[in-house]
Amino acid sequence: MSSERDFNETIMSLARKRGFIWGPSPEIYGGSSGFYDLGPLGKLLKNRLENQIRAAFVRANFWEVECPTVSPAEVWRASGHLEGFIDPVTECTKCGQIYRADNLILEKFPETNIAGQTADGLTETIRKIGLVCPSCKGELGPVKAYNLMMQTRLGLNQEAYLRPETATTTYLLFKRFLTFFRDKLPAAVFQIGKAYRNEISPRQGMLRLREFTQTEGQIFLLEKDEMEWPQFEDIKNEKLPLVTYQAQEKGNFKPVMTKTSDAIKQGFFQKPAYAWCVYLGYDIFRKMGFSENKMRLRQHLPTERAHYAADAWDIEIHTESFGWVECCGVHDRGDYDLSRHQEFSKEKLHVKVDKKPVIPNVLEIAFGIERPLFCLLDNSYRPESDERDTEWLQFPPELAPIQVAVFPLMGKDELVSPATQIFNDIMEAGFVSQFDVGGSIGKRYRRQDEVGTPFCVTIDYTTLEDGTVTIRDRDSMEQVRVHKDHLVESLRRLVKGLVQFSSLE
RNA sequence: GCGGCCAUAGUCUAGGGGUUAUGAUUCGAGCCUUCCAAGCUCGUGACCCGGGUUCGAAUCCCGGUGGCCGCACCA
Numbered sequence: 209m210s211s212e213r214d215f216n217e218t219i220m221s222l223a224r225k226r227g228f229i230w231g232p233s234p235e236i237y238g239g240s241s242g243f244y245d246l247g248p249l250g251k252l253l254k255n256r257l258e259n260q261i262r263a264a265f266v267r268a269n270f271w272e273v274e275c276p277t278v279s280p281a282e283v284w285r286a287s288g289h290l291e292g293f294i295d296p297v298t299e300c301t302k303c304g305q306i307y308r309a310d311n312l313i314l315e316k317f318p319e320t321n322i323a324g325q326t327a328d329g330l331t332e333t334i335r336k337i338g339l340v341c342p343s344c345k346g347e348l349g350p351v352k353a354y355n356l357m358m359q360t361r362l363g364l365n366q367e368a369y370l371r372p373e374t375a376t377t378t379y380l381l382f383k384r385f386l387t388f389f390r391d392k393l394p395a396a397v398f399q400i401g402k403a404y405r406n407e408i409s410p411r412q413g414m415l416r417l418r419e420f421t422q423t424e425g426q427i428f429l430l431e432k433d434e435m436e437w438p439q440f441e442d443i444k445n446e447k448l449p450l451v452t453y454q455a456q457e458k459g460n461f462k463p464v465m466t467k468t469s470d471a472i473k474q475g476f477f478q479k480p481a482y483a484w485c486v487y488l489g490y491d492i493f494r495k496m497g498f499s500e501n502k503m504r505l506r507q508h509l510p511t512e513r514a515h516y517a518a519d520a521w522d523i524e525i526h527t528e529s530f531g532w533v534e535c536c537g538v539h540d541r542g543d544y545d546l547s548r549h550q551e552f553s554k555e556k557l558h559v560k561v562d563k564k565p566v567i568p569n570v571l572e573i574a575f576g577i578e579r580p581l582f583c584l585l586d587n588s589y590r591p592e593s594d595e596r597d598t599e600w601l602q603f604p605p606e607l608a609p610i611q612v613a614v615f616p617l618m619g620k621d622e623l624v625s626p627a628t629q630i631f632n633d634i635m636e637a638g639f640v641s642q643f644d645v646g647g648s649i650g651k652r653y654r655r656q657d658e659v660g661t662p663f664c665v666t667i668d669y670t671t672l673e674d675g676t677v678t679i680r681d682r683d684s685m686e687q688v689r690v691h692k693d694h695l696v697e698s699l700r701r702l703v704k705g706l707v708q709f710s711s712l713e
Numbered sequence: 714g715c716g717g718c719c720a721u722a723g724u725c726u727a728g729g730g731g732u733u734a735u736g737a738u739u740c741g742a743g744c745c746u747u748c749c750a751a752g753c754u755c756g757u758g759a760c761c762c763g764g765g766u767u768c769g770a771a772u773c774c775c776g777g778u779g780g781c782c783g784c785a786c787c788a
Contacts, residue, residue, distance in 0.1 A: 217781090225724050225739080238762060238778040293788050297714085308786070356788060372788075408786055409714065416787065597750065617747060646741090650749030657749095669747060678748075685749065 216529035219589050220413060222599060226659050228253065228585065228609075229414065242410035242418030244578075249659055252609035252640060254421070254581055258400055260495045260607070261423050261577075268439075268488055270396040270425050271388075275377035277402050278360060281367040286552030287376040287545065289369075294353045295408070296330050309351040313339060327351040358404045358418075370404035375424045375572060379545045382557050385428065393559060393568055394429035394481075400577070412530060414582040421577040425488075428546075428568045429481060430561060437481035444469040448490055449500065452476050453507045461532075463504040476507065479540070482519045482571055486538045489523055489573045493536065496580050497604040502526045502587055506534075523575070527586040535583065536575035543567040588660060595685070601660030602683060605703045610661040612641045612699055615652050617668040619645045627667040630677065630692055634665070637696045639703070657682055663702055665695065681709040688712045 223229040227247030232239035246254055262272065284290040296309040309330045330351040333339075339348060358370040371377055378399050389395040403422045410416040449463030450471060466476070468483050477483035486505060493503060508520035523536035546567045550557040558565040588601045605611065614631040616623035624645060631643045642661070644652045649666065656664055664680040666687075671677050676689040679698065686709070690698050701707040 221724065227723095232779065235779095239780095241779070289788080295786065295788085297786090354786095356786095405788075410787085411781095412787095413780095615748090619746095623747095648746070648749080648751070650751085653749050655750085666748065680748080687748075 215586075215589075216413065218591075218599070219529060219585055222589070222601075222658070223250070223585060229582075240418075242407055242416065244414060244417065249609040250581070253584070253603075253607065254577060256607045256609070257496050257577055257581060257584070258421075258423075260497075261400065261492055264488070264492045264495050265396075265398045265425055268396070270398045270427075273378060273381065273397050273399050274401060275371075275374065275381070275399060277371050277377075277404070278362070278368050279371060279377060279380075280362060281369060282552060283376065283380065284357060284369050286548045287379075288548065289357055289372055289376070290355070293357055293372055294355045296327055296351050297354050298331075298334065298348045298351045309334065309348075313337070327353045354408065356405050356407065358406050372405050373403050373424065373574070374399045374401050374422045375426060375541075375574065376545065378424065378426055379549055379570070382428065382546060382549070383555060386559065391559065394427050394433050396425065396427045398423065398425035403576075414578050415530065415533060417576075417578055423573075423575055423577060425485075425573040427481070427485065427571045429571065430559075430566065430568055434479040434481040434569065434571070437479075437484055440468070440480040440484050443484060443487045446487055448487060449504045450476060451504050451506045453509045456506070456509060461504075461506075478519050482538070482540055485571050485573050486521050489536050489538050489575070492573075493523055493525070493580065497584055497607045498525055498580070498587065504532070506532075525580065525583040525587070527583050528589070529582075529586050533579060533583055535579045536573065539572040539574060541570040541572055543569050545570060596654075596657065598654045598658055600654075600657035600682070603660040603662070605662035605705060608660045608662050609640065610642050610656070610659060611639045611663065611703050613652070613656045613661050613664045614641060614643050615649060615664060615666045616645055617649055617666055622672065623667055623669075626671060630665065630667060630695065633692075633696060634699065637700070639699065653680060653685070663699060665699075679709075679712070684709065686710075 220229065226249060228250035229244055230247050230250075231244035232241050233243040233245045234240070235245075265272070281290060284293075298309040309327075313330065313333060328351070334348055334351070357372050360368050360370060362368045378397060381397075385395055385397060400421065400423045402419060404419050405417075407416055407418055410418060445467055447465040447467055448471065450466045451461055451463050455461070455464070466474075468477075468487055471477050472480060472483055477486065490503065490505065494500070502525055504524050504526075506522050506524050508522070513520045519538075519540050521538050522534050523538075524532045525535050527533050546557045549555070550567065556565070558567045560566070584603070584607070585601070588603045590596075590600050590602050592599050601608075603609075612634055614627055614634060616627035628643070631641060634641045642656075644655065646652070647655075653664055660682070662682045664682075666678045666680060668678065670689070671692070674691075675693070676691050677695060678687040678689055679695075679702070680687045688709070690712070698707075698712065702709060702712075
């Protein structure tokens, strides 16, 4: 709706103005859609999200790796992306309209069997069934395969592609993982890195990018592990906001808080290990600052589910800008990837179970970081109100780009000098902090509100008498006095959420 | 990629074949100021890019790029 559109523009305008998101990049050359720059505050925010993700995975016993973003064509032939990551398109020779060939055929002739057909096969099918352009009845041109991977080359002419997902590059290390993990499964690894998709026509700003940062966690495990997953015990009483496919078929998208153990009993999840992955994904999103009432877990309908997947759920975040946004997929990839890479590479990618070779299964938690980044901006945005005559961002303190701002009440030397000292102490303690003397004190508070800084420290004339400073709380706009010797510790506890501001007084 | 609409300071905007290109806000310097966008002075800052028409284009035309809407696409 237009009000949602306006909301998105309001946020992007603030994000541009205050140095979160710039673009489309490269701006001074006019820009290409699907590419954005992160300004200083956007990069800080993204780092904070990544740090939460990293900490959550490490705590769950995943190990981080990093792989190249470019791989030769055979990798993508094996992974299925070279053949499967394509859109077959046909252009009307008369009016120039472009169609997805397979969709068009099935739409007009639902009985046609085109499964697995190549571009030439689809061209042949169109001729055979006499399909013409639906808008002008003109003749349709030959079907071309439009691959969504970005192509490049290595050296003079070795065909190569930028990765469309990090996961595949992780799987290529499987033999190395077996050694590293001393032949013990399950083994869990994750990767945070860039991936590339040459979208035909990206829209919706930060939500559909041609270059983006992915986080993908992988668990390599055996079938018996999937059913007997000890860590499930830890989360069996945790609740998840589930929207099952049965509910969706009845038109009901309201999430139902369901205990994970009940979800297994009711058959919403087939495998405890998978359910645990869904919970881990959900927990990571909570740690990225999303409140529970803005999240839901939506099960894929059987029709949208990959044929090998027994379970398929997405984490969705509600935004004012675009409604529910799909942010994370939890996938049961089975042994598909390792089998394919074993076949194509001729390397043994199996383990021995009862002296027989078995290719392990893979469970995956996959999401892009720019989407939650945008969603967090969206969810944190507060418009101006009676209490506050500027818009502001209510980030959770731990995720705010700038955590503490330091002001001398006025730009007088006797205040600036002790304020500088306190600012240095705060920086020394590891906070991202900003010192500001410009403008009235009220204006400086508003500036920080606008970028979501949770706490401001002000040095005033009382500081000179008794060594106390004020800490001003973004959310309530209230202040408490704290002795400067205890300031860093107080800020640490406030930022970490160990103590509420209201209980400081 | 197609069709419709659109593109002016950091942000939001007014206007428009010859102008010193409007206003607000932001930002910078200074005065003032003892806690929530005060005031005053001064200052910085813009017509998306390329081509065409014209004596002259930011303005009109064409193309490109980007944005919004619709279609298609979203592994």
